[in-house]
Amino acid sequence: MGIVVQKYGGSSLADAGRIKEVARRIVESKKAGHDVVVAVSAMGDSTDELLELAEGVSPLPPARELDMLLTAGERISMALVAMAISDLGFTARSFTGSQAGVITDSAHGRAKIIDVTPGRISAAIADGHIVIVAGFQGVSQDTKEITTLGRGGTDTTAVALAAALGAAYCEIYTDVDGVFTADPRIVPTARRLERVSYEEMLEMAASGAKILHLRCVEYARRYDMPVHVRSSFSHKEGTWITPSQPGEEEAMEQAIIAGVAHDRSEAKITVVGVPDKVGEAARIFEALAASEVNIDMVVQNVSAAATGLTDISFTLPRTDGQQAMSALAGIQDEVGYEKLLYDDQVGKVSLIGAGMRSHPGITAKFFASLASAGVNIEMISTSEIRISVIVDEAQVDEAVRATHTAFELDATEVEAVVYGGTGR
Numbered sequence: 488m489g490i491v492v493q494k495y496g497g498s499s500l501a502d503a504g505r506i507k508e509v510a511r512r513i514v515e516s517k518k519a520g521h522d523v524v525v526a527v528s529a530m531g532d533s534t535d536e537l538l539e540l541a542e543g544v545s546p547l548p549p550a551r552e553l554d555m556l557l558t559a560g561e562r563i564s565m566a567l568v569a570m571a572i573s574d575l576g577f578t579a580r581s582f583t584g585s586q587a588g589v590i591t592d593s594a595h596g597r598a599k600i601i602d603v604t605p606g607r608i609s610a611a612i613a614d615g616h617i618v619i620v621a622g623f624q625g626v627s628q629d630t631k632e633i634t635t636l637g638r639g640g641t642d643t644t645a646v647a648l649a650a651a652l653g654a655a656y657c658e659i660y661t662d663v664d665g666v667f668t669a670d671p672r673i674v675p676t677a678r679r680l681e682r683v684s685y686e687e688m689l690e691m692a693a694s695g696a697k698i699l700h701l702r703c704v705e706y707a708r709r710y711d712m713p714v715h716v717r718s719s720f721s722h723k724e725g726t727w728i729t730p731s732q733p734g735e736e737e738a739m740e741q742a743i744i745a746g747v748a749h750d751r752s753e754a755k756i757t758v759v760g761v762p763d764k765v766g767e768a769a770r771i772f773e774a775l776a777a778s779e780v781n782i783d784m785v786v787q788n789v790s791a792a793a794t795g796l797t798d799i800s801f802t803l804p805r806t807d808g809q810q811a812m813s814a815l816a817g818i819q820d821e822v823g824y825e826k827l828l829y830d831d832q833v834g835k836v837s838l839i840g841a842g843m844r845s846h847p848g849i850t851a852k853f854f855a856s857l858a859s860a861g862v863n864i865e866m867i868s869t870s871e872i873r874i875s876v877i878v879d880e881a882q883v884d885e886a887v888r889a890t891h892t893a894f895e896l897d898a899t900e901v902e903a904v905v906y907g908g909t910g911r
């Protein structure tokens with residue numbers, strides 16, 4: 488039957504009872520004839536607790552030591568899951584990311600997987616064991632140090648293992664029944680999607696949908712690995728993430744819109760009164776790049792004829808806000824802009840759907856739905872299959888609900904159940 492890779496998130500492993508429940512599920516797959524490889528996250532909110540602990544000890548912990556600390560969370564899970572499996576009469580072997588052959592670059596806290604050499608996993612499978620791998624971690628090829636992949640990274644571990652082992656598909660177990668047309672915590676009438684393409688899922692993950700780690704979707708697309716997102720609290724079929732089928736967008740039954748995503752993690756900076764000359768934008772964004780600030784949306788106004796000055800606004804992760812403001816303050820004289828405005832009370836609402844390529848009027852309908860909900864649009868950006876707007880943070884929920892309704896995405900009966908708490 489071949490190898491199946493499963494991932495269990497923190498909310499699926501929150502306590503001893505949940506761990507035993509997950510062990511039973513893993514054993515079910517083994518009994519069904521699969522070779523099972525499992526990637527586990529840290530229990531419940533324990534990664535947050537470890538981070539708090541670190542902060543209590545040191546305001547700016549060395550990145551190497553922080554990774555050492557955080558990887559312990561996943562190691563606790565892997566050992567406990569293996570114990571619970573052995574209690575059910577099956578043998579399991581747990582491996583750290585490093586032991587499992589997850590090779591990364593050396594960027595602590597945001598390492599990228601560059602290779603997976605799963606020799607020990609394959610040997611353990613050949614010996615009839617169930618394999619449990621600590622998620623979200625690896626070992627640097629250059630420095631040989633232990634690394635972490637960034638928050639939510641266990642999804643990526645699972646898909647990388649699935650690709651390296653030639654698994655038929657990868658199952659991501661979480662605390663909701665799949666990918667929904669909007670976050671069911673905000674839109675109770677959100678609908679489960681049966682299938683969503685890699686492209687749509689990428690846009691959703693990049694637009695703040697927390698159901699899957701962005702890099703996991705990139706990885707799945709690159710290796711053509713089908714991903715099944717489902718709940719560990721039910722036996723319902725979840726959502727399949729697969730390549731888009733040819734001609735699908737034109738097919739009648741294909742929904743135009745896959746979903747509405749939102750994101751409250753960004754801030755907006757406006758550089759006011761920038762002289763409208765060649766090279767000014769480059770200077771501003773070079774300064775931001777030099778201080779490793781990631782930029783999302785950018786808007787530049789036409790300059791006022793009278794003054795020859797323009798405003799440039801952009802969004803960025805709130806966590807990079809201070810860094811960006813000081814980088815820009817450092818080039819005020821050089822650029823000659825007037826002042827900086829910082830606003831972290833913003834949210835992003837995005838409408839995503841491959842069908843919008845071939846359907847006119849989507850933008851108009853989106854903006855009309857926001858207008859009728861009394862939501863003011865501060866910035867707009869689009870891709871081929873996405874339209875995003877920046878709005879006042881206090882109006883995000885309203886904007887998501889209004890858009891969801893306007894595009895007739897509401898289910899007639901509430902089908903979304905939120906079983907856990909964290910969304911992982």
Ligand code: ASP
Pocket residue numbers: 496497528529534535560622623637638639640641642911
């Ligand atoms: N435990 C890590 C986190 O909470 C990784 C993960 O859950 O995927 O971010």
Ligand code: MG
Pocket residue numbers: 496497528529531534639911
């Ligand atoms: Mg977690």
